Amino acid sequence: MNKMLTPQSEAELAECITAAQAPLHIIGGGTRGCAVAGDALTTQGLSGIELYEPGSLTLVAKAGTPLAEIETLLASEGQRMAFEPMDMRSLLGDSGTPTIGGAFAVNSSGPRRIQGGAARDYLLGVRFVDGSGQVIKNGGRVMKNVTGYDLVKLMAGAHGTLGVLSEVSLKVLPIPEASVTVSLAVADLAVAVQAMSAALGSPFDVTGAAYDPAVGLVHIRLEGFAPSVAYRQEKLTADLARFGTAETRQSSEALWKYIGSAAAFVGRTGDVWRISVKPSDAPRLAPQLGAEALQFDWGGGLIWALTPEGADLRTRMAQAGVAGHATLVRGSGETLAALGRFQPQARPLEEISKGLRRRFDPRGLLNPGLMDTDPMTPGRMG
Amino acid sequence: MEMPPPDPAILARKAHLVARLAAVLPGDALIQDPRETRAYECDGLAAYRCPPLLVVLPRSTQEVSDILRICHEEGVPVVPRGAGTSLAGGALPTADSVILGVARMNAVLETDYEDRVIRVQSGRTNLSVSGAVEEADFFYAPDPSSQLACAIAGNIAMNSGGAHCLKYGVTTNNLLGVTLVMMDGTVVEIGGAHLDAAGLDLLGVICGSEGQLGVVTEATLRILRKPEGARPVLIGFDSNEVAGTCVSDIIKAGVLPVAIEFMDRPCIEACEAFAKAGYPMCEALLIIEVEGSEAEIAHQLRLIVEIAQRHNPVELREASDADEAARIWLGRKSAFGAMGQINDYMCLDGTIPVGSLPLVLRRIGELSQQYGLAVANVFHAGDGNMHPLILFDANKPGDLELCEEFGAEVLKLCVDVGGCLTGEHGVGIEKRDLMLYQYSPRDLEAQLMVKDVFDPKWLLNPAKVFPLSISEDRRRAALAAE
Numbered sequence: 001m002n003k004m005l006t007p008q009s010e011a012e013l014a015e016c017i018t019a020a021q022a023p024l025h026i027i028g029g030g031t032r033g034c035a036v037a038g039d040a041l042t043t044q045g046l047s048g049i050e051l052y053e054p055g056s057l058t059l060v061a062k063a064g065t066p067l068a069e070i071e072t073l074l075a076s077e078g079q080r081m082a083f084e085p086m087d088m089r090s091l092l093g094d095s096g097t098p099t100i101g102g103a104f105a106v107n108s109s110g111p112r113r114i115q116g117g118a119a120r121d122y123l124l125g126v127r128f129v130d131g132s133g134q135v136i137k138n139g140g141r142v143m144k145n146v147t148g149y150d151l152v153k154l155m156a157g158a159h160g161t162l163g164v165l166s167e168v169s170l171k172v173l174p175i176p177e178a179s180v181t182v183s184l185a186v187a188d189l190a191v192a193v194q195a196m197s198a199a200l201g202s203p204f205d206v207t208g209a210a211y212d213p214a215v216g217l218v219h220i221r222l223e224g225f226a227p228s229v230a231y232r233q234e235k236l237t238a239d240l241a242r243f244g245t246a247e248t249r250q251s252s253e254a255l256w257k258y259i260g261s262a263a264a265f266v267g268r269t270g271d272v273w274r275i276s277v278k279p280s281d282a283p284r285l286a287p288q289l290g291a292e293a294l295q296f297d298w299g300g301g302l303i304w305a306l307t308p309e310g311a312d313l314r315t316r317m318a319q320a321g322v323a324g325h326a327t328l329v330r331g332s333g334e335t336l337a338a339l340g341r342f343q344p345q346a347r348p349l350e351e352i353s354k355g356l357r358r359r360f361d362p363r364g365l366l367n368p369g370l371m372d373t374d375p376m377t378p379g380r381m382g
Numbered sequence: 383m384e385m386p387p388p389d390p391a392i393l394a395r396k397a398h399l400v401a402r403l404a405a406v407l408p409g410d411a412l413i414q415d416p417r418e419t420r421a422y423e424c425d426g427l428a429a430y431r432c433p434p435l436l437v438v439l440p441r442s443t444q445e446v447s448d449i450l451r452i453c454h455e456e457g458v459p460v461v462p463r464g465a466g467t468s469l470a471g472g473a474l475p476t477a478d479s480v481i482l483g484v485a486r487m488n489a490v491l492e493t494d495y496e497d498r499v500i501r502v503q504s505g506r507t508n509l510s511v512s513g514a515v516e517e518a519d520f521f522y523a524p525d526p527s528s529q530l531a532c533a534i535a536g537n538i539a540m541n542s543g544g545a546h547c548l549k550y551g552v553t554t555n556n557l558l559g560v561t562l563v564m565m566d567g568t569v570v571e572i573g574g575a576h577l578d579a580a581g582l583d584l585l586g587v588i589c590g591s592e593g594q595l596g597v598v599t600e601a602t603l604r605i606l607r608k609p610e611g612a613r614p615v616l617i618g619f620d621s622n623e624v625a626g627t628c629v630s631d632i633i634k635a636g637v638l639p640v641a642i643e644f645m646d647r648p649c650i651e652a653c654e655a656f657a658k659a660g661y662p663m664c665e666a667l668l669i670i671e672v673e674g675s676e677a678e679i680a681h682q683l684r685l686i687v688e689i690a691q692r693h694n695p696v697e698l699r700e701a702s703d704a705d706e707a708a709r710i711w712l713g714r715k716s717a718f719g720a721m722g723q724i725n726d727y728m729c730l731d732g733t734i735p736v737g738s739l740p741l742v743l744r745r746i747g748e749l750s751q752q753y754g755l756a757v758a759n760v761f762h763a764g765d766g767n768m769h770p771l772i773l774f775d776a777n778k779p780g781d782l783e784l785c786e787e788f789g790a791e792v793l794k795l796c797v798d799v800g801g802c803l804t805g806e807h808g809v810g811i812e813k814r815d816l817m818l819y820q821y822s823p824r825d826l827e828a829q830l831m832v833k834d835v836f837d838p839k840w841l842l843n844p845a846k847v848f849p850l851s852i853s854e855d856r857r858r859a860a861l862a863a864e
Contacts, residue, residue, distance in 0.1 A: 053735060053736075053737055054633075054634050055629075055630030055631070055633055055634045055736060055737060056630070056633075056735050056736040056737055056766070057633060058735065077634070078636055107578065107583070109578070113577060113578075114577070117551060117555050118577070118578055120583060120586060121551060121554075121555045130828065134824050134827075134828075135824070136824060136825050136828045137821070137822075137825050138821075138825065138828065138829075140800065140801065140802050141735060141800055142733040142734065142735060142765070142766050142767075142800070142801050142802055142805065143547075143548075143733070143765035143766065143767075143805075144543050144547065144552060144733050144762075144765050144766070144767045144805035144806055145733060145802045145804075145805060146540060146541045146590045146804050146805065146806055146807070146808050146809075147802040147803045147804050147809060147813075147817070147820055147821075148809060148817060148820075148821065148826070148829050148847060148848075149587055149590065149591050149829040149832050149833075149847075150541070150554065150586055150587055150589065150590045150591075151587065151828060151829065151832070152586075153554065153583045153585075153586020153587055153589075154582060154583055154584075154586060154587045154832070156583060156586070157578075157582065157583050158582055158583070161582075162582075173638070174633075174635075174636035174637075174638065175636070176636070177636065194496075197496045197497070197498075200498060201495055201496070201498060201520075201607050202607060203519075203607045203608060203609050203610050205609075205674075224678075225678070225681055225682070225685075227677060227678070227681050228674060228675075228677075228678040228681060228682075231675055231677055231678060232675075276576045276577055276578055276580075277576050278494075278497045278499075278574070278575040278576050279496070279497050280494075280496045280497050298577060301497075301576060301577055302577070323574050323575070323576065324574070324576040325576070325579070325580035327580075342580060342581060343580040343581070345580060345581050346570065346571065348564070348568050348570045349570055349572065349581065349584065350581075352570075352584060352835055352836065353581055353582050353584070355834075355835035356582060356831075356832065356835050359831040359832075359834065359835060360828070360831065371581065371582065373581070
């Protein structure tokens with residue numbers, strides 16, 4: 001019977017890892033269901049906001065701090081996490097409490113990725129425990145820091161395979177005074193991508209560009225001070241009129257949550273893929289995917305695809321000659337075992353990644369196999 | 383500054399190395415005449431010089447790969463070099479090293495406005511990347527002060543910032559992909575025109591690794607459409623504390639200017655004497671720039687002015703046209719030139735939490751008295767990236783050493799208040815021995831492990847980033863293991 005380890009401090013976390021004799025399944029709030037065999041080790045016991053300086057746009061929190069707690073505190077000062085961490089619980093059918101450490105461990109970035117950057121772009125510093133049980137810090141709590149190698153980026157998106165985050169410091173931003181979404185009726189994907197490219201290539205600082213083919217609407221988000229948003233909305237609506245008729249909605253928070261969490265696929269059976277490509281490749285690739293349903297974000301550069309079980313979209317991308325990568329976000333155990341969760345990498349990159357895992361986790365304890373995309377590795381997981 | 387002694391065995395094999403490199407490079411790509419290699423003896427940190435063994439100036443990724451493969455086989459250290467503008471000694475050679483300069487690799491490979499990316503060879507200068515997309519009103523956002531001369535290769539190596547990164551981020555936030563040549567000559571592609579490369583964020587760790595993990599030969603960069611306009615406001619205060627509080631209040635109010643520049647009295651006086659920009663003589667000056675349409679600019683400036691007025695400014699000057707805007711920027715942009723006129727200077731770039739600004743400025747003033755060396759402060763206040771300029775006289779024996787000692791005290795102070803040693807210039811040789819002040823041996827070990835993976839023989843850009851004793855131990859161990 002697998003246990004759940006819940007260390008209450010960074011020192012206890014280090015003890016847990018030092019004492020471990022078998023692989024550990026590293027989780028934050030356990031909202032993503034990436035099953036790895038072994039005892040579960042959660043950071044939920046490491047919770048609490050340690051520092052918040054609104055005038056410096058920085059916050060430091062223990063890794064297991066619930067995202068909601070941070071959002072509430074930030075909102076009280078009119079600030080937020082601008083990278084819009086995705087909430088995958090509905091899509092994956094998981095419960096659990098999303099944590100700040102989990103959000104960074106998977107580099108969870110929402111629709112604002114195209115303008116403000118990914119989660120990793122907001123992570124200023126980390127403390128973590130590596131696979132040898134050593135406590136390591138990197139980065140700090142200032143916006144600009146080039147002191148030594150940037151292990152902060154390396155830890156963001158490493159899914160706990162190089163170390164278990166114990167503390168993170170992040171950059172936060174003001175919540176803009178106003179936010180509107182201009183929605184254009186567009187039936188054709190190629191036209192939709194052109195419209196989004198035109199919007200993103202305009203001087204109007206677009207912070208979201210998505211296309212929902214189910215309803216035939218391109219959504220363009222503008223945020224900022226009210227008079228500025230009103231001005232840009234008018235200009236942009238006029239500029240985009242050549243692509244389709246526009247309507248504007250003032251309150252768009254629910255819409256962008258829907259887009260960011262791939263809510264269109266909730267309750268539908270099949271595999272769910274998240275594909276990152278060059279936006280202008282999307283119209284060519286989409287028909288080749290054999291998907292039952294598609295959603296487009298990041299100006300067309302992020303494709304969410306719902307497919308029949310077992311379909312190998314990576315092969316289809318390769319056949320279409322499209323560069324990028326596809327992550328199997330939701331799939332049966334069989335599909336995950338066959339295809340792997342992450343896109344296999346070119347041999348030299350795979351060797352570098354393996355080399356890093358060997359040094360940071362020499363005993364192979366931390367989510368082993370989770371990010372290993374080498375089909376030759378025994379025990380590789382989806 | 384101590385550098386590792388050259389390996390006599392390598393020096394003795396110079397002719398052999400030249401022959402091997404000459405076999406894969408065109409004649410003009412290999413420089414071995416000491417009169418010519420001298421041009422590469424230092425970078426922007428000109429106090430330290432050492433001519434390299436050889437200089438190679440390849441024109442393609444293939445040539446870079448051949449050079450690295452040969453040097454790897456021969457066990458010869460390689461120092462990658464962009465434009466040589468590093469202020470930290472990031473491209474300082476050792477006598478037994480080959481300088482690999484990418485300056486001839488300056489082509490634009492692809493411009494893609496629809497996907498908002500440009501792919502360039504890494505020797506292209508920062509400003510000329512923006513120049514290449516200006517026709518369509520686009521630009522490349524990171525704007526280090528040296529942008530006219532500095533190369534994208536060096537920007538990536540140092541993760542360069544600039545005055546406008548408060549809004550647009552630094553190099554790492556604008557870099558989407560690279561072609562990287564590993565020390566053994568292997569060519570790898572990481573990322574591309576799509577967002578967020580697959581797997582571990584190797585791009586993130588390569589950016590800012592000071593040329594120690596591989597040589598970047600091509601880069602895919604994010605380009606942005608230019609805003610409709612931009613305009614600065616100049617605000618003078620009678621104390622650094624008040625100016626610092628004003629910066630914090632502006633940020634808290636939800637205004638995010640593209641730039642907030644801060645100058646203290648010594649800097650204002652020097653700039654005014656040099657550039658005659660008409661600056662008011664006061665304790666602290668802020669130059670705050672906002673972007674957008676005319677109406678948007680006016681709205682943001684109004685909010686900023688309202689906040690500033692609560693702090694009783696001694697001067698408040700809004701640019702009403704391009705000419706006035708240029709005059710507001712004139713003094714700031716000539717700050718380094720103005721300092722150079724007065725004396726030799728050392729430019730630090732420690733970064734601090736914005737809230738610690740008054741304390742740090744006060745302490746720097748005290749240290750200035752103590753060391754008997756004048757300091758002028760000019761910096762990016764929005765993100766806490768300080769630039770204290772310490773004046774010294776290079777011709778006066780002992781002055782450089784005194785200045786370095788003073789500089790080290792300032793950087794330690796930055797770390798003490800929760801900041802870091804360097805915000806955008808990099809560690810190079812200049813700050814390597816202070817690394818153990820910011821990081822524990824264990825923290826550094828984690829960084830060394832990354833180096834072990836990318837460059838197991840420790841041949842790329844030797845003697846930088848880490849304290850010399852640590853990196854030399856590592857290099858010797860790698861040699862012994864062969």
